[in-house]
Amino acid sequence: MNAVEQTDVEPGPAIVLTEVRKRYGDVHAVAGVSLTVQRGEFFGLIGPNGAGKTTLIEIVEGLREPTSGSVSVLGLPPTPRNPALLPRIGVQTQTSAFFVRLTAREHLETVAALYGVPPEAAERTLELVGLTAAANTRVNEVSGGQRQRLAIASALVHDPELLFLDEPTAALDPKARRDLWRLLRDLKAAGKTIVYTTHHLDEAEALCDRVAILVGGAVRALGSPRELIGGSELPTRVTIPAGRISLEQAKELDGADQVVLDDGDLVVETRTPGRVLAALGATGELDGVQTRMVTLEDIYLELTGPEAAR
Numbered sequence: 618m619n620a621v622e623q624t625d626v627e628p629g630p631a632i633v634l635t636e637v638r639k640r641y642g643d644v645h646a647v648a649g650v651s652l653t654v655q656r657g658e659f660f661g662l663i664g665p666n667g668a669g670k671t672t673l674i675e676i677v678e679g680l681r682e683p684t685s686g687s688v689s690v691l692g693l694p695p696t697p698r699n700p701a702l703l704p705r706i707g708v709q710t711q712t713s714a715f716f717v718r719l720t721a722r723e724h725l726e727t728v729a730a731l732y733g734v735p736p737e738a739a740e741r742t743l744e745l746v747g748l749t750a751a752a753n754t755r756v757n758e759v760s761g762g763q764r765q766r767l768a769i770a771s772a773l774v775h776d777p778e779l780l781f782l783d784e785p786t787a788a789l790d791p792k793a794r795r796d797l798w799r800l801l802r803d804l805k806a807a808g809k810t811i812v813y814t815t816h817h818l819d820e821a822e823a824l825c826d827r828v829a830i831l832v833g834g835a836v837r838a839l840g841s842p843r844e845l846i847g848g849s850e851l852p853t854r855v856t857i858p859a860g861r862i863s864l865e866q867a868k869e870l871d872g873a874d875q876v877v878l879d880d881g882d883l884v885v886e887t888r889t890p891g892r893v894l895a896a897l898g899a900t901g902e903l904d905g906v907q908t909r910m911v912t913l914e915d916i917y918l919e920l921t922g923p924e925a926a927r
């Protein structure tokens with residue numbers, strides 16, 4: 618795969634949202650969102666179905682007018698539709714349109730022509746997304762993974778500074794998903810600003826510099842995955858295989874907050890896993906012990922669980 622052309626990272630944020638609201642009748646789809654996405658940042662927008670992600674992104678893309686609040690994209694207001702922004706942003710959606718009777722190359726050349734960029738850009742982008750081998754395959758005959766790559770290529774062919782990617786790894790097998798992660802990391806390394814929507818929390822944790830968790834139209838958490846995990850009160854779970862130590866001994870381990878039984882295994886919940894593991898080490902019973910650290914998914918589930926509903 619070719620290196621991505623380096624985008625010069627200009628100073629100033631890529632996106633600034635201030636108290637953005639969108640109402641559809643009684644529905645507050647976006648309920649006062651303020652956030653800033655820096656240039657070159659890989660920013661994840663996550664949240665349950667109906668949380669307002671699509672509405673918010675479409676406002677940023679200039680496809681919808683907010684009811685109130687201000688929006689700045691690459692230093693410009695996106696609405697009313699701003700033609701100066703179009704060549705500078707790239708959009709991949711779940712419903713990205715394809716010219717299905719064309720080959721992958723012809724499709725991309727057509728998209729390039731729509732943006733007024735030369736056909737060479739299509740060839741370069743095919744190579745960039747690892748689709749050169751499928752260049753002559755008709756769009757309706759490419760695999761799911763190739764189709765996702767082509768959707769990203771269509772959003773990239775005019776070399777935009779800011780990319781919106783909506784679940785680009787949906788319905789991909791694990792290998793294709795990891796391959797796509799590599800491409801996304803290359804794009805980030807090339808200085809692109811990426812706004813990313815996904816329901817795969819492991820993906821958001823692995824790829825995003827920062828994530829916003831949107832619930833009921835409002836930002837419930839915002840930060841790097843590491844910050845969100847580090848700031849959480851959720852415990853790490855240390856699982857000790859059955860028959861090693863007694864429940865009483867487990868409760869007395871240094872650092873143990875609570876011990877529960879899980880199918881015969883002992884699960885020690887702790888906010889200081891190092892202390893528990895050191896104490897277990899001292900008993901000589903570390904073999905087979907498993908530690909499950911808090912993940913972004915745990916934070917997400919806590920924030921979006923039924924008790925978190927508005």
Ligand SMILES: Nc1ncnc2c1ncn2[C@@H]1O[C@H](COP(=O)(O)OP(=O)(O)OP(=O)(O)O)[C@@H](O)[C@H]1O
Nearest residue numbers: 641644645646664665666667668669670671672673
């Ligand atoms: N055009 C519209 N008219 C009326 N209500 C709408 C419209 N578009 C969205 N909504 C409502 O606004 C809320 C937010 O929807 P939105 O599609 O932005 O959520 P989402 O987070 O993108 O969901 P998903 O993950 O399912 O795509 C929902 O209650 C939805 O029903």
